[in-house]
Structures are given as C-alpha cells and as structure tokens.
Amino acid sequence: MSPVPHVVSRRGVLAGSGALVMSFALARTAFAQDPQEAQNVGEEARKPLPQPGSLKNEPLLDAWIRIDADGRITVFTGKAELGQGIKTALLQVAAEQLDVPFESLTLVTADTARTANEGYTAGSHSMQDSGTAILHASAQVRALLVAAAAGRLGVAADRLRTGGAAVTAPDGRSLSYGEIVTAEMLHVNAAPQSPLKDPADHTVMGRPVPRVDIPAKVTGGAAYVQDMRPTGLVHGRIVRPPSPGARLRAVDAAAVEQMPGVLKVVRNGSFLGVVAEGEWPCIQAMRRLAVLARWEGHSDLPDAATIDQTILKLPSQDTDILDTGHLGAPEGRRFEATFTKPYQMHASIGPSCAIAQATRDGMTVWTHSQGAYPLRDALAEMLQVPPDKVRCIHVEGSGCYGHNGADDVAADAALLAVAVPDRPVRVQWMREDEHRYEPYGPAMVAKLTAVLDRSGRIVDWTHDVWSNTHLTRPGRAGHLLPALYLQQPFTPPPPKPLPQPEGGGDRNAIPLYRFPRGRVTNHFIPDMPLRVSALRSLGAYHNVFAIETFLDDLAAAAGIDPVEFRLNHMEDPRARDVISKTAEAFGWSSAGTRRPGTGRGFGFARYKNLGAYTAVALDLTVDRDSGAVTVGRVVAAVDSGEAVNPSGIRNQIEGAIVQSTSWTLFEAVRFDRTRITSRSWADYPILRFDAVPASVEVHIIDRPGQPFLGTGESGQGPTAAAIANAVADATGVRLRDLPLDRAKVRTALGRRPASRAG
Amino acid sequence: MITLTINGTRHDVSSDPATPLLYVLRDELGLHGAKYGCGFGQCGACTVMVDGRAVYSCVTPVAALPGREIKTVEGLGTIDSPGPMQRAFMDEQAAQCGYCIPGMMMRAQALLEQNPAAGEQDIRDHLQANLCRCGTHMRILAAVQRAADLMRSAGDGGPSPVTTGAVR
Ligand code: FES
Ligand code: FES
Numbered sequence: 001m002s003p004v005p006h007v008v009s010r011r012g013v014l015a016g017s018g019a020l021v022m023s024f025a026l027a028r029t030a031f032a033q034d035p036q037e038a039q040n041v042g043e044e045a046r047k048p049l050p051q052p053g054s055l056k057n058e059p060l061l062d063a064w065i066r067i068d069a070d071g072r073i074t075v076f077t078g079k080a081e082l083g084q085g086i087k088t089a090l091l092q093v094a095a096e097q098l099d100v101p102f103e104s105l106t107l108v109t110a111d112t113a114r115t116a117n118e119g120y121t122a123g124s125h126s127m128q129d130s131g132t133a134i135l136h137a138s139a140q141v142r143a144l145l146v147a148a149a150a151g152r153l154g155v156a157a158d159r160l161r162t163g164g165a166a167v168t169a170p171d172g173r174s175l176s177y178g179e180i181v182t183a184e185m186l187h188v189n190a191a192p193q194s195p196l197k198d199p200a201d202h203t204v205m206g207r208p209v210p211r212v213d214i215p216a217k218v219t220g221g222a223a224y225v226q227d228m229r230p231t232g233l234v235h236g237r238i239v240r241p242p243s244p245g246a247r248l249r250a251v252d253a254a255a256v257e258q259m260p261g262v263l264k265v266v267r268n269g270s271f272l273g274v275v276a277e278g279e280w281p282c283i284q285a286m287r288r289l290a291v292l293a294r295w296e297g298h299s300d301l302p303d304a305a306t307i308d309q310t311i312l313k314l315p316s317q318d319t320d321i322l323d324t325g326h327l328g329a330p331e332g333r334r335f336e337a338t339f340t341k342p343y344q345m346h347a348s349i350g351p352s353c354a355i356a357q358a359t360r361d362g363m364t365v366w367t368h369s370q371g372a373y374p375l376r377d378a379l380a381e382m383l384q385v386p387p388d389k390v391r392c393i394h395v396e397g398s399g400c401y402g403h404n405g406a407d408d409v410a411a412d413a414a415l416l417a418v419a420v421p422d423r424p425v426r427v428q429w430m431r432e433d434e435h436r437y438e439p440y441g442p443a444m445v446a447k448l449t450a451v452l453d454r455s456g457r458i459v460d461w462t463h464d465v466w467s468n469t470h471l472t473r474p475g476r477a478g479h480l481l482p483a484l485y486l487q488q489p490f491t492p493p494p495p496k497p498l499p500q501p502e503g504g505g506d507r508n509a510i511p512l513y514r515f516p517r518g519r520v521t522n523h524f525i526p527d528m529p530l531r532v533s534a535l536r537s538l539g540a541y542h543n544v545f546a547i548e549t550f551l552d553d554l555a556a557a558a559g560i561d562p563v564e565f566r567l568n569h570m571e572d573p574r575a576r577d578v579i580s581k582t583a584e585a586f587g588w589s590s591a592g593t594r595r596p597g598t599g600r601g602f603g604f605a606r607y608k609n610l611g612a613y614t615a616v617a618l619d620l621t622v623d624r625d626s627g628a629v630t631v632g633r634v635v636a637a638v639d640s641g642e643a644v645n646p647s648g649i650r651n652q653i654e655g656a657i658v659q660s661t662s663w664t665l666f667e668a669v670r671f672d673r674t675r676i677t678s679r680s681w682a683d684y685p686i687l688r689f690d691a692v693p694a695s696v697e698v699h700i701i702d703r704p705g706q707p708f709l710g711t712g713e714s715g716q717g718p719t720a721a722a723i724a725n726a727v728a729d730a731t732g733v734r735l736r737d738l739p740l741d742r743a744k745v746r747t748a749l750g751r752r753p754a755s756r757a758g
Numbered sequence: 759m760i761t762l763t764i765n766g767t768r769h770d771v772s773s774d775p776a777t778p779l780l781y782v783l784r785d786e787l788g789l790h791g792a793k794y795g796c797g798f799g800q801c802g803a804c805t806v807m808v809d810g811r812a813v814y815s816c817v818t819p820v821a822a823l824p825g826r827e828i829k830t831v832e833g834l835g836t837i838d839s840p841g842p843m844q845r846a847f848m849d850e851q852a853a854q855c856g857y858c859i860p861g862m863m864m865r866a867q868a869l870l871e872q873n874p875a876a877g878e879q880d881i882r883d884h885l886q887a888n889l890c891r892c893g894t895h896m897r898i899l900a901a902v903q904r905a906a907d908l909m910r911s912a913g914d915g916g917p918s919p920v921t922t923g924a925v926r
Contacts, residue, residue, distance in 0.1 A: 082855065083853070083854040083855025083856060083857075083892055084854065085854075208851075210848070210851060211851060211853070213853075213856070214847070214848055214851060214853050214856065215837050215840070215848060216837060217853050217856035217859055217860075218831070218840070218844045218847045218848060218853065218856070218859055218860070218863065219791075219831065219832070219834075219835065219836055219837045219840060219844055220789065220790060220791030220830065220831045220832040220860060221837055222790065223856065224790075224793075224857065226790075226793065226794070226857075227784075227790035229788065229790075278773070278781070278785055279781050279784070279785050280773065280774070280777045280778070280781040280785070281774075347891055348857075348891055349793075349795050349801060349803055349855075349857050349858045349889055349890065349891045350793055350794065350795060350803065350855075350857040351794070351795070396855070397855075397857075398793075398855050398857035398891075399854055399855030399857065399891055399892045401891070428794065430797065431795070431796040431797055431798065431800075647851055651851060651854060651894070651897065652854075654893065654894075654896050654897065655854050655892045655893035655894060656893065657893065658893030658894075658895050658896070659891065659892070659893040661893075662893070680796060680798055680800060681796060681798075681800040681801055681889065682798075682800060686889065686891070688886050688889065689882045689883075689885045689886045689888075689895065690882065690883075690886055692882065692895040692896070692899075693896075695896070696896045
C-alpha cells in the first residue's frame with residue numbers, strides 16, 4: 001500500500017478527463033523510417049504538458065499502461081534495460097503516479113509485437129523519452145480511474161483518494177483499479193495536461209529503490225540472452241574474414257559437415273557460418289572451417305600511427321554550427337592546440353549474442369540490440385520479407401555502451417536460422433569477433449584557438465572538429481555486418497552527420513561557457529577507413545576533453561585558478577552549482593600543497609548542452625619511471641533534473657568515471673595496413689583493478705519537478721579532462737593525444753623534465 | 759562418462775573430456791552463472807571455484823576435474839535465500855549490466871575462504887584477474903568487503919567486527 005494516499009484535485013481530474021478527445025496535435029514523427037531523427041531533441045519545461053516524451057509518437061495511454069479486470073497492471077516501454085537500471089526507474093515513475101505498490105507492477109520492455117516504437121535506447125534519452133511518457137500516462141490513467149470512480153460512488157472526484165491501486169471515498173467505500181477499469185477506458189489519447197503529483201508528496205520517485213534485475217544476476221538466474229535455452233536450441237558460429245575487405249574464395253564445407261554434432265555449414269557469398277547441436281562442438285567446427293576457408297583480397301587501412309593526419313586529409317563536409325562574429329584577431333594573447341583521439345571499442349565483457357528462429361509464420365529474434373524496431377526493419381530488408389514477418393524482442397545482454405555487435409550478431413543468427421527452419425539458433429560472437437568486427441568509436445581530431453585579454457577573460461574562441469559519423473545503426477540492411485558479405489551484398493547507406501543540437505562528432509563542441517565571440521565548425525568526414533558507430537557520448541568525450549583541458553592551459557596563462565576561471569565564464573546557474581559543489585566537496589581551494597608526482601584536475605560539461613550537468617575533480621599520481629598514472633580520490637556532482645533513483649544515478653556516474661578512466665589511460669584500437677590486430681584483451685588492454693581509483697564520491701543535485709535530463713553518458717568527457725589536467729598538474733607536461741598511456745607519459749616526461757614530477 | 763561434483767551434487771556428464779568446464783556447466787547442466795567472456799583466461803567472467811581456488815572454467819577441460827569440488831555462483835545461495843556474498847552484492851547494488859559479477863563473486867569467495875581477514879588492498883590485488891567494463895569496480899569492492907564482514911560475523915557467531923576502510 002502506498003503510505004501516503006494522494007488527494008486528487010478537481011482541476012487535475014477535469015484537465016485529465018475533459019480533454020480526452022483531444023489528441024496531441026503533433027504529427028507522428030517517423031521513428032522507424034529515419035534513424036537519424038530517432039532521438040528526441042530539445043528541452044522544454046514539463047508544465048504544461050510539455051515535454052510529453054514519447055507520448056508525442058505514441059499518444060494512446062494503453063500503449064504505456066494496461067490494467068486488467070483482475071487488477072494486474074502492466075507498464076510498457078519501448079526502451080531496453082542495458083544495465084543502466086532503467087526498468088527500476090520506469091517502474092518507480094509508474095508506481096508513484098498511479099499510486100500503486102511498486103512490487104505490484106509488471107514491466108514489458110522493447111518488443112516489436114508489444115511495445116511502442118521508441119527508436120533506440122541511447123543518448124541518455126530513456127528517462128526523457130520513456131520516463132516522461134510513463135510519468136504523464138500514469139498520472140492521466142489515475143485521473144481517469146478517479147473520474148470513473150466518482151460517477152460510480154456518487155462522490156465528487158476531489159473528495160476521493162487513491163492509494164494501493166484503489167480509489168477510496170471519505171466514507172470508506174473503495175473500488176479497486178481492476179473494478180473500475182473498462183475495456184476502452186484507457187484506449188484514449190493522452191490529454192495536454194497531466195495531474196502530476198506534487199514532488200513533495202513522492203514516496204517512490206526520488207528513492208534509492210533496489211534494482212529489480214540484480215537478484216537474478218547475482219544468483220545465476222536467467223538474466224541474459226546469452227543464458228536463454230529455448231527448446232530445440234542449436235548453436236551457430238561465424239567465420240569472419242581475416243581482413244574486413246577479404247572475400248571468400250573457397251571452403252571445403254563437406255569436411256566440416258561430417259564433424260560430430262554439426263548440422264549445417266551455411267555459406268552465402270563471403271558469409272560463412274556453421275550450425276551445430278552443442279556449443280563447444282560448434283566452436284570446434286567453426287575453428288576447422290576457419291582453417292579450411294581460403295580468402296582473397298584485403299582492406300587497405302591507413303597507418304595507425306598517423307591516423308590523425310589521415311583524418312585531416314580526407315574530404316570533409318564543413319558546417320559552422322556556431323558563429324557569433326568571430327573577428328579573427330582581437331587584442332590579446334592567442335593560443336592554439338590540437339587534440340587527437342584514436343579508435344576505441346565498446347569492448348563488452350560478454351561478446352554479442354542473439355537467438356533467431358525461423359518458422360512458417362516469420363522470424364523471431366531475441367536480441368540485446370538498443371533498437372528493436374530499427375533492427376526489425378533492417379532484418380526484414382536483408383531477409384526480403386515484410387517487416388511484420390520479423391519480431392524483435394529485447395533481452396538483456398552484457399553492457400553495450402552504444403552500438404556494438406548486438407545488431408550484427410542478430411543478423412548472423414537470422415541468416416543461420418533460415419537454414420535450419422524451426423530450430424532456435426543461438427549465436428554468440430567469439431572474443432576475437434567482438435574485438436575485430438564491432439563498429440568502433442571514431443578516431444577524431446579537434447583544433448582549438450582562443451584569445452585571452454589582459455584581464456584574463458577569453459574574448460575569442462574557435463573549435464574545429466574532424467570526425468566520421470557516429471551513427472551507422474540499423475534501420476537498413478546495409479547497416480548489418482553480415483549483409484555486406486552476402487552473394488547479393490547490401491551496401492551501407494551513405495553516412496550522415498547527426499544534426500545539432502545534439503550532434504554527433506560535434507556533440508558538445510559548442511562551449512557552454514559565455515565567450516563574446518566564437519566559431520565552431522564541424523568537419524564531417526563521410527569516408528570511413530574503419531567501420532564506426534555510436535560509442536557512449538559520441539563526440540562529446542573528445543570535445544569536452546579538448547575544451548576542458550584547453551581551458552586549464554588558458555587559466556594557467558592568465559594566472560587564475562582553473563575552477564575560478566571556469567566560473568568567470570559561466571552564466572548558467574545550474575552549471576555553476578555543479579562546478580561549485582564539486583570543488584567544495586573535493587576541497588579544491590585547500591588542496592594547494594602537493595607532493596611531487598601528484599596532481600589534481602577538474603572537468604565539467606553539460607552533456608549535449610541539453611542534458612545532465614556533471615563536474616569531476618580528482619587527484620592522481622604519476623610514476624616517472626613507468627609512466628603509470630594512478631587515480632586517487634574522485635569527487636563528482638551531477639544535476640540530471642528530477643532524480644528518480646539516486647542510487648541508480650550514482651551507479652551510472654561511478655561507472656562513467658571508471659570507464660572513462662579506462663578509455664583515457666589505456667585504450668586504442670590497433671591495426672596494421674590490412675587487418676585489425678586488437679584481437680583480445682592482450683592487445684586491447686583496458687583498466688583492471690590496479691588502475692581503479694582509490695575512491696569515487698558522487699553528489700546528486702536533485703531538482704524535484706524539473707524535467708528528467710538523463711544521466712548515462714554525462715561523465716565521460718569531464719573525467720577525461722580532469723585526468724589530463726591532473727597529469728599536466730603533476731608533471732608540467734600537457735598531453736593532448738589520447739590515450740595518456742604509460743608509453744606516452746614516459747616519452748613526454750623524458751622529452752621535457754617536469755618541474756614537479758617525483 | 760565423467761562424474762563431476764558441482765555445488766555438492768554429483769553429475770554424470772557426457773561431453774567430450776576435452777570440453778572446457780564452462781560449456782559443460784552452461785550447455786549440459788543448465789548452470790548459467792559462469793559466463794563466456796574471452797575463452798583465453800583473460801577476463802574472469804567464467805570464474806568458478808575448484809577445491810577452494812578460483813579457476814577460469816573456459817580453459818579448464820572437464821577431464822581434469824573428477825574427484826574435485828567445483829563450486830559455481832549457484833552454489834553460493836539462491837534468489838530466495840542468498841548467501842553472504844550474494845546478499846552483499848544485492849545490498850551494495852553492485853551491478854550495472856552484471857555480466858562480470860558472478861565471476862567477480864566466485865574469485866572473491868575463494869579469497870575470503872582462504873583469508874577471511876582480507877582487506878581492501880588484498881581484494882584489489884586478488885580481483886586483478888577479472889575485468890568489468892561497466893565500471894562497477896567501486897561497488898564490487900564495497901560488496902566484497904561487506905561480504906567479508908557478513909562471513910566473519912556469521913563465523914564468530916558474535917557481533918560484526920569493525921568494517922575495513924569503506925570505499926565510498
Ligand atoms: S571467459 Fe574465461 S577468462 Fe574470459
Ligand atoms: S557490471 Fe557490466 S561488465 Fe561488470
């Protein structure tokens with residue numbers, strides 16, 4: 001039972017029920033047709049109904065909330081659990097606004113046969129899109145139930161109370177939601193007003209409710225698509241070419257088909273796979289098949305050592321995304337710097353996996369893709385069947401952090417499933433498949449200039465950023481890896497830049513700071529030397545790294561403390577709060593005397609300039625001999641609007657800090673002139689426990705009643721900048737080429753003996 | 759036919775003796791707690807305990823295991839009656855995607871069974887073999903320390919000893 005019954009105001013009920021016939025005037029936008037448009041943009045206030053989230057595209061209330069006559073309540077979301085805790089947060093929102101016990105709710109996540117099409121679970125959008133939709137839908141459903149109960153009980157709606165999934169009159173008479181609901185009651189479009197609860201009355205939102213998915217995950221329960229074992233399951237593996245550009249010339253399939261347990265070798269052009277009864281026999285067969293396969297041709301890859309030069313030379317489409325009267329050479333001291341980032345991997349711990357089953361009725365795919373609907377459309381195109389013949393059901397996988405191999409392996413499984421009708425085929429990539437063939441986060445270059453006036457203010461600012469696309473997610477068959485190798489191959493659709501205000505390679509390239517003049521130019525590079533796509537935070541990681549480390553150099557040149565320097569140029573009050581809170585909790589001002597070889601650094605960003613505000617302060621030590629950087633104490637503050645689950649937000653920010661530490665100190669995809677040579681964790685090292693910070697402390701600035709801003713990706717850039725700034729502080733050497741790995745730090749220290757390094 | 763003792767129960771398994779334990783657990787016995795991560799002994803997602811020590815089940819053929827005590831995350835407790843290690847991971851909400859977590863728990867369990875007094879640095883050193891990509895490390899450290907406390911207090915039958923330095 002909800003401990004605090006909620007009194008429904010008459011105005012709320014009237015607004016809710018009186019406007020039932022009015023649907024949102026907004027046209028349905030075409031989620032599925034154009035993935036580029038799939039992420040909602042913009043920021044509006046929540047009242048009056050305002051930021052309807054995904055209700056904009058799916059206004060029917062019963063698409064989100066269903067109440068059965070027996071009282072069972074089901075919440076539907078088109079988003080997917082990726083380990084970010086979204087299931088729990090969405091259930092909290094629904095339980096709060098419906099006034100029902102949290103545990104009584106059932107949640108159905110992304111499934112093309114059952115849920116709304118909410119595009120991708122990406123861009124820290126789940127709370128903004130789905131959370132907002134469920135918030136309003138739940139509040140409106142409750143109002144409808146109250147209005148109906150008022151009629152049945154003969155009591156004015158404003159005298160009724162809700163709680164425990166029932167509506168109760170002052171005289172104690174009560175009707176359960178199941179008793180009130182009728183078949184058509186919730187089959188109405190959302191109204192333009194929602195009678196939301198006063199945040200002061202919240203009992204479920206804003207609380208650290210334990211995640212609903214964790215108990216099964218720590219006890220060996222069925223939690224992942226990798227663990228599903230439907231009846232009749234068989235296993236599939238794919239033999240991928242040694243170089244992305246190689247084509248299969250010949251293979252002795254018969255030799256492999258004779259191996260025990262092998263059901264079939266599937267070859268279609270250069271797509272080569274095997275299906276077997278057991279997983280280990282399947283792997284053995286795949287290895288044998290790999291030995292027997294003869295490939296020809298190869299990709300011509302650029303030189304990894306000079307990838308930044310290659311990027312600058314490729315043709316680009318240039319767009320000024322900001323131009324506020326840049327004058328070129330105003331008075332003052334001029335500074336410039338170039339920042340580079342290599343290709344980096346999602347590198348999920350569990351390689352990508354999917355199960356596909358082809359029956360007479362169509363294809364069903366269990367997938368951990370971030371976009372069930374876009375994947376369905378791409379698979380349908382690849383299989384040349386109508387989209388309604390393909391059903392994609394999201395099941396959790398290992399954390400993905402963007403567009404990893406999830407969609408590709410679903411296509412692998414579907415192609416093998418066609419060859420063994422009725423049998424569910426489970427394909428899990430091998431570690432070397434994942435490392436070599438997932439779409440990477442693009443290599444990038446950013447060049448910044450600034451002019452500092454005599455008073456220590458930045459008076460002119462330019463930022464040029466060069467990058468491939470950060471979005472080759474499905475929608476089309478040509479986005480699926482195996483489709484590129486078929487006898488009748490699909491070609492990748494031409495890459496497009498993700499438009500501002502969210503941006504792709506230029507995400508967060510426009511500074512949030514107030515500079516009188518500035519120009520920011522996005523140099524979008526269509527040619528992709530390596531296959532790339534969305535990696536957590538897209539270009540924001542690199543742009544924030546560049547802006548925030550450049551700022552530190554400028555602050556030093558101006559002789560001003562870096563935190564003070566930031567505040568001097570920041571007007572946004574919520575940004576100022578986050579910066580100040582972080583500095584205060586870290587004890588920034590008092591951290592004046594430090595030992596040799598230690599340094600402290602600060603970084604800040606508002607993700608996408610639209611999402612969560614995050615600042616990070618940390619200290620670290622640099623070992624002069626090895627070049628190893630060890631992060632010590634980390635303090636962060638985050639404002640992601642109204643905090644639905646503080647524990648979940650903290651978990652996300654802690655994770656972002658640790659993951660970004662890994663990217664920043666260790667990670668670069670290795671390749672030679674024809675092949676990817678990062679094939680395992682040995683040649684794509686990531687952070688292990690010896691590099692985990694000594695402590696991470698996250699402060700949440702809660703904004704009750706404010707729109708949800710999303711959290712998942714906001715920590716990546718600020719962490720990278722804080723680390724680089726602390727390394728510069730510790731050594732006196734500014735490193736601008738990611739990652740700041742041991743070799744680079746050692747070389748830099750050797751080149752210029754540091755003043756303060758120990 | 760090979761007989762394996764897993765979580766105290768004997769199982770006759772028909773897989774080829776060269777098959778790594780990981781595939782026998784997951785495929786033949788329906789124990790999915792141990793996960794495939796790399797198959798090279800690099801990530802620890804597949805970690806289980808054999809005679810009290812943490813091993814990579816992805817590179818351990820079942821031929822080597824008859825007569826030895828194998829323990830998996832399913833042997834630490836159940837969803838309704840979680841053991842101290844599982845309880846601690848729930849209490850600390852120590853998972854994001856959670857894929858690495860069973861391996862982390864089994865390696866930590868092996869440590870604590872050998873050294874119940876293990877402190878934070880011991881735990882960090884010991885877990886070096888296991889990777890987590892979500893960056894859940896701080897919570898994993900907190901959970902293992904909490905598990906150590908739970909186990910010690912259960913073992914003593916007395917009050918919970920002073921906790922080791924909190925990580926958060
Ligand atoms: S799966 Fe065994 S160590 Fe990675
Ligand atoms: S929690 Fe996802 S890999 Fe560790």
